[in-house]
Amino acid sequence: xxxxxxxxxxxxxxxxxxxxxxxxxxxxxxxxxxxxxxxxxxxxxxxxxxxxxxxxxxxxxxxxxxxxxxxxxxxxxxxxxxxxxxxxxxxxxxxxxxxxxxxxxxxxxxxxxxxxxxxxxxxxxxxxxxxxxxxxxxxxxxxxxxxxxxxxxxxxxxxxxxxxxxxxxxxxxxxxxxxxxxxxxxxxxxxxxxxxxxxxxxxxxxxxxxxxxxxxxxxxxxxxxxxxxxxxxxxxxxxxxxxxxxxxxxxxxxxxxxxxxxxxxxxxxxxxxxxxxxxxxxxxxxxxxxxxxxxxxxxxxxxxxxxxxxxxxxxxxxxxxxxxxxxxxxxxxxxxxxxxxxxxxxxxxxxxxxxxxxxxxxxxxxxxxxxxxxxxxx
RNA sequence: GUGGGUAUGGCGCAGUUGGCCUAGCGCGCCAGAUUGUGGCUCUGGAGAUCGUGGGUUCGAGUCCCACUACCCACC
Numbered sequence: 001x002x003x004x005x006x007x008x009x010x011x012x013x014x015x016x017x018x019x020x021x022x023x024x025x026x027x028x029x030x031x032x033x034x035x036x037x038x039x040x041x042x043x044x045x046x047x048x049x050x051x052x053x054x055x056x057x058x059x060x061x062x063x064x065x066x067x068x069x070x071x072x073x074x075x076x077x078x079x080x081x082x083x084x085x086x087x088x089x090x091x092x093x094x095x096x097x098x099x100x101x102x103x104x105x106x107x108x109x110x111x112x113x114x115x116x117x118x119x120x121x122x123x124x125x126x127x128x129x130x131x132x133x134x135x136x137x138x139x140x141x142x143x144x145x146x147x148x149x150x151x152x153x154x155x156x157x158x159x160x161x162x163x164x165x166x167x168x169x170x171x172x173x174x175x176x177x178x179x180x181x182x183x184x185x186x187x188x189x190x191x192x193x194x195x196x197x198x199x200x201x202x203x204x205x206x207x208x209x210x211x212x213x214x215x216x217x218x219x220x221x222x223x224x225x226x227x228x229x230x231x232x233x234x235x236x237x238x239x240x241x242x243x244x245x246x247x248x249x250x251x252x253x254x255x256x257x258x259x260x261x262x263x264x265x266x267x268x269x270x271x272x273x274x275x276x277x278x279x280x281x282x283x284x285x286x287x288x289x290x291x292x293x294x295x296x297x298x299x300x301x302x303x304x305x306x307x308x309x310x311x312x313x314x315x316x317x318x319x320x321x322x323x324x325x326x327x328x329x330x331x332x333x334x335x336x337x338x339x340x341x342x343x344x345x346x347x348x349x350x351x352x353x354x355x356x357x358x359x360x361x362x363x364x365x366x367x368x369x370x371x372x373x374x375x376x377x378x
Numbered sequence: 379g380u381g382g383g384u385a386u387g388g389c390g391c392a393g394u395u396g397g398c399c400u401a402g403c404g405c406g407c408c409a410g411a412u413u414g415u416g417g418c419u420c421u422g423g424a425g426a427u428c429g430u431g432g433g434u435u436c437g438a439g440u441c442c443c444a445c446u447a448c449c450c451a452c453c
Contacts, residue, residue, distance in 0.1 A: 034416095093414075098414090250414090252414040259413075273415095
């Protein structure tokens with residue numbers, strides 16, 4: 001992997017990452033396809049058409065179904081889903097948080113009950129890395145615990161210490177697997193994850209500690225899980241400078257267009273979020289003038305596209321009224337068009353961000369977009 | 379025509395021996411939430427002269443009579 005820093009503006013970074021599956025221009029928004037598909041009937045062909053650079057898939061979910069051994073036997077995730085560009089796999093760490101009701105955390109790892117059929121599933125650092133190795137993703141994420149934002153110091157501190165021990169085990173395991181014959185992707189990279197809730201000194205100490213492991217990239221995890229925007233931005237302000245600046249920095253699970261602009265401004269390269277796809281399925285669509293809820297009655301006879309001038313499939317051909325009708329009638333095409341629009345919007349937003357960084361006008365661009373997003377539709 | 383049944387917000391229903399019914403629920407409708415995705419979930423809100431008319435009673439969605447509409451069976 002090669003990380004080439006092309007330009008900076010304040011802390012904001014414009015970079016190019018070369019991987020075995022091709023180049024990633026950053027800042028980038030990764031499109032979330034948990035179960036090896038973007039929900040909403042979006043194909044990988046669609047993704048190529050809307051500027052998707054990286055697809056994000058999930059270790060836990062693919063392990064449960066269809067099984068990582070099956071994916072390996074089918075030639076790896078790339079071949080399986082017909083996507084030859086970069087893929088990042090989330091480790092299953094977030095499921096420690098999101099499936100809190102059906103798991104137990106121990107030093108060796110996490111005992112889940114499958115959300116599909118209830119069978120016991122054990123996942124520790126070695127298991128997570130092995131699964132991700134079978135999937136053959138471009139970037140594997142370390143297996144961590146994502147504690148709730150409101151957790152107290154006496155919960156966060158031991159949790160973060162365990163996450164560090166898990167990270168070292170992940171690193172050892174991926175290095176071991178790299179040497180094994182038949183590994184799907186011997187060039188697979190491991191990114192470490194910083195945790196610490198909203199407690200400054202824990203965040204910083206942890207960032208310093210994991211930076212020493214000299215991994216190819218680092219993520220800030222455990223944000224946007226209940227804390228305020230101000231708290232999230234503050235943690236980025238104090239934490240990101242303690243992560244290597246000559247490597248990709250990934251803010252996990254974030255966020256709204258405004259969150260992303262603020263993240264870029266604080267030195268983040270990679271983002272991902274379920275918002276464009278999940279909200280699309282639920283009829284919420286993004287524009288430069290804020291988010292619209294297409295279920296709202298005011299769009300019943302609105303002949304305009306979702307956003308004037310947008311070049312996505314939905315906006316080139318269909319009205320708000322028609323997409324609203326499809327969504328209300330639960331026609332799959334409604335979801336599909338809304339999701340395609342949202343992903344296009346996010347990918348296009350990142351392109352605008354990169355252009356403004358190239359030109360040295362990011363600050364101005366960001367202020368304008370944030371104002372426009374907040375003002376809403378005229 | 380005869381006998382039986384049913385009529386409660388847009389739809390489907392619940393309403394116990396008449397009294398916490400100032401009429402409840404599901405869907406739908408109108409809004410809002412959702413941040414490393416369990417095609418979910420959650421939170422608010424609007425909307426009903428309880429088919430019509432009369433009667434009994436201190437009090438009727440609940441009981442009685444007539445009428446109307448629909449459903450079923452028989453002729």
